[in-house]
Amino acid sequence: GIQVEQSPPDLILQEGANSTLRCNFSDSVNNLQWFHQNPWGQLINLFYIPSGTKQNGRLSATTVATERYSLLYISSSQTTDSGVYFCAVWGSGGSNYKLTFGKGTLLTVNP
Amino acid sequence: GAVVSQHPSRVICKSGTSVKIECRSLDFQATTMFWYRQFPKQSLMLMATSNEGSKATYEQGVEKDKFLINHASLTLSTLTVTSAHPEDSSFYICSAVGGGGTEAFFGQGTRLTVV
Numbered sequence: 001g002i003q004v005e006q007s008p009p010d011l012i013l014q015e016g017a018n019s020t021l022r023c024n025f026s027d028s029v030n031n032l033q034w035f036h037q038n039p040w041g042q043l044i045n046l047f048y049i050p051s052g053t054k055q056n057g058r059l060s061a062t063t064v065a066t067e068r069y070s071l072l073y074i075s076s077s078q079t080t081d082s083g084v085y086f087c088a089v090w091g092s093g094g095s096n097y098k099l100t101f102g103k104g105t106l107l108t109v110n111p
Numbered sequence: 112g113a114v115v116s117q118h119p120s121r122v123i124c125k126s127g128t129s130v131k132i133e134c135r136s137l138d139f140q141a142t143t144m145f146w147y148r149q150f151p152k153q154s155l156m157l158m159a160t161s162n163e164g165s166k167a168t169y170e171q172g173v174e175k176d177k178f179l180i181n182h183a184s185l186t187l188s189t190l191t192v193t194s195a196h197p198e199d200s201s202f203y204i205c206s207a208v209g210g211g212g213t214e215a216f217f218g219q220g221t222r223l224t225v226v
Contacts, residue, residue, distance in 0.1 A: 030213055031213045031214070033214065033215065035217075040219070040220075041149075041202055041204070041219070041220040041222070042217070042219050042220065043204065043206075043217040045214070045215075045216060045217075048214045086154065086155070088215075090213045097143075097160075098145065098157055098160055099145070099157070099206070099215055100157075101154045101155045102154065103153070103154045104154055
């Protein structure tokens, strides 16, 4: 099956700093999603991004499908950005019609 | 975005009893729902995929008789943990996808504790 690797596994920032999270995947995919898991366990949809660049406020994401990676940018980080960020990819159909998750990046933003 | 509601959010049950968890898509028809399990400080592990009106497809190593999944309508899927034991204690999360799309939306999760 598809392998998804995220880096870094842990990241500690001061409030106001910028960061880049990376997601590499091993095969061609139908789609890719970024999630933020808050301290209560809820997964919040950040981006649905098979290719190209999207922006939503202080967050943006870029997926380069031909090179099998995606990046999540967080600018001017806030303490509420803390939590785990997951990248997940959709396989190309059949038995691969499912989301495969990376192990996540644990982000801690200190005041 | 679409809303998926999962209940209960937290449940404590005695060893040997069964627990049912509901997952509802509130504002769209979910053709496919997925059930995941998450251990502390780990990623989500897919347990099974369910399509409305058909039997669930379980991932390798997941006991289908232990984790019963029913997807009786386009807005509701249920996961029943049968004869629960302490090792079944975990965080269970559902997700739903609608209308041939591939964007998944997640429920709030259920924290199950078996005592």
